[in-house]
Amino acid sequence: MSIWDPQPRIGGRIVRPYTMTGGRTSQGEAPIALEALVAATAEGMRRRDSFRWESAEIIHRSRTATAVIELAALMEVPIGVVKVLAADLRDSGAVTVTDPPEVLTTEGDGYTELLRKVLDGIEAL
Amino acid sequence: MESKHSEMTRLTPVKIVIAGGFGVGKTTFVGAISEIEPLRSEAIITEVSDGVDELWDSSQKITTTVAMDFGRISLKHDLVLYLFGTPGQDRFHFMWNELARGAIGAVVLVDTRHIEACFAAVDFFERKGTPFVVAVNTFHGRRLHGSEQVRQALQVAPQVPIIYCDARVRVDVQRVLAAVVEHALHRATSNLKVG
Numbered sequence: 336m337s338i339w340d341p342q343p344r345i346g347g348r349i350v351r352p353y354t355m356t357g358g359r360t361s362q363g364e365a366p367i368a369l370e371a372l373v374a375a376t377a378e379g380m381r382r383r384d385s386f387r388w389e390s391a392e393i394i395h396r397s398r399t400a401t402a403v404i405e406l407a408a409l410m411e412v413p414i415g416v417v418k419v420l421a422a423d424l425r426d427s428g429a430v431t432v433t434d435p436p437e438v439l440t441t442e443g444d445g446y447t448e449l450l451r452k453v454l455d456g457i458e459a460l
Numbered sequence: 461m462e463s464k465h466s467e468m469t470r471l472t473p474v475k476i477v478i479a480g481g482f483g484v485g486k487t488t489f490v491g492a493i494s495e496i497e498p499l500r501s502e503a504i505i506t507e508v509s510d511g512v513d514e515l516w517d518s519s520q521k522i523t524t525t526v527a528m529d530f531g532r533i534s535l536k537h538d539l540v541l542y543l544f545g546t547p548g549q550d551r552f553h554f555m556w557n558e559l560a561r562g563a564i565g566a567v568v569l570v571d572t573r574h575i576e577a578c579f580a581a582v583d584f585f586e587r588k589g590t591p592f593v594v595a596v597n598t599f600h601g602r603r604l605h606g607s608e609q610v611r612q613a614l615q616v617a618p619q620v621p622i623i624y625c626d627a628r629v630r631v632d633v634q635r636v637l638a639a640v641v642e643h644a645l646h647r648a649t650s651n652l653k654v655g
Contacts, residue, residue, distance in 0.1 A: 353504075368473070368561070368562060369475075369501075369528075369530075369542075369544070369558065369559070370473040370474070370475045370540075370542040370544075370562075371473060372471055372473050372540065400471050400540075402473060402532070402540070402542060404499075404501045404528070404530055404542070404544075405499065405501075405530075405532065407501040407502070408499035408500055408501040408530075409499070413502050413503055413504045413525070414501050414502065414503045415503060415504055433470060433471065433472065433473065434473075434562075435472070435473050435474055435475065435562045436472060436474070436562075437562075439474065439562045439563070439564060440561065440562045442648060446648055447645055447648050447649060449474075450564065450641055450644055450645045450648065451645065452535075452537040452539060453474055453535065453539060453541065453564060453641050454638060454641040454642060454645065455536070455537070456535025456536050456537055456539050456541070457533075457535065457541070457634060457637050457638045457641060458634075458638055459535070459536055460493070460533065460535070460634055
């Protein structure tokens with residue numbers, strides 16, 4: 336990869352990706368998982384027009400719960416950008432973000448119960 | 461829960477990682493069962509390059525993008541299962557950490573004609589302690605090698621399931637995914653932490 340390569344095209348525009356996030360690349364204290372579900376709140380939908388394009392688009396597309404990675408694919412913006420913006424929207428009450436159950440990492444109480452539900456779900460497909 | 465709209469019911473996201481070499485059929489596997497056409501997302505990665513040109517700082521950072529394919533399956537019990545295909549190229553293995561974190565488990569998809577292509581995935585999941593199964597993609601129903609041959613070639617523990625599947629066939633993929641969860645369950649209940 337050459338350092339002379341152009342910046343990636345984002346959503347049909349040529350922009351430096353993290354311009355959309357004011358240059359920030361982290362999501363505060365709690366990192367958001369790729370599969371974390373973003374869902375617009377009633378307040379978020381009401382205030383949608385007060386946000387910049389990318390954030391307003393996240394609210395619009397998360398009227399039904401939609402994963403971070405899915406928002407990134409549909410909006411054609413990098414995953415990291417969606418994470419930062421979704422974290423901001425969460426902090427301002429415009430969306431909720433549901434991370435995967437922590438028990439999947441800790442394998443603590445409720446782990447096998449959750450796995451049984453998932454297995455039941457897969458077998459019922 | 462705080463809303464009366466039914467679509468606002470809290471869904472729980474879970475994921476299974478689909479790994480394997482380039483061209484082994486990961487996206488086909490995901491597409492066979494996903495309720496959406498597999499989508500592609502990109503992550504921007506900052507790499508530190510070797511300073512070749514002395515005019516540049518020797519720790520010059522370079523950004524590049526990594527593509528990941530994924531699919532989605534809505535399950536009962538308000539669960540949403542995401543299937544993530546790992547980026548094919550070896551140089552993006554560090555992205556796998558994020559993919560593996562919190563995953564129920566993984567499928568290592570194998571083409572026995574290029575079995576070495578999945579070594580990196582097996583190494584990674586063994587090291588991480590992620591439950592995984594080996595799924596041999598039979599490509600049109602041909603079993604070129606027996607499961608013991610595959611086990612020997614991969615040097616995986618006896619308890620790691622080896623399953624044959626056709627990555628294009630929905631019920632085959634369903635069976636492999638069920639095997640991942642069963643294996644994770646078995647491991648949790650028998651307290652085995654290998655494989």
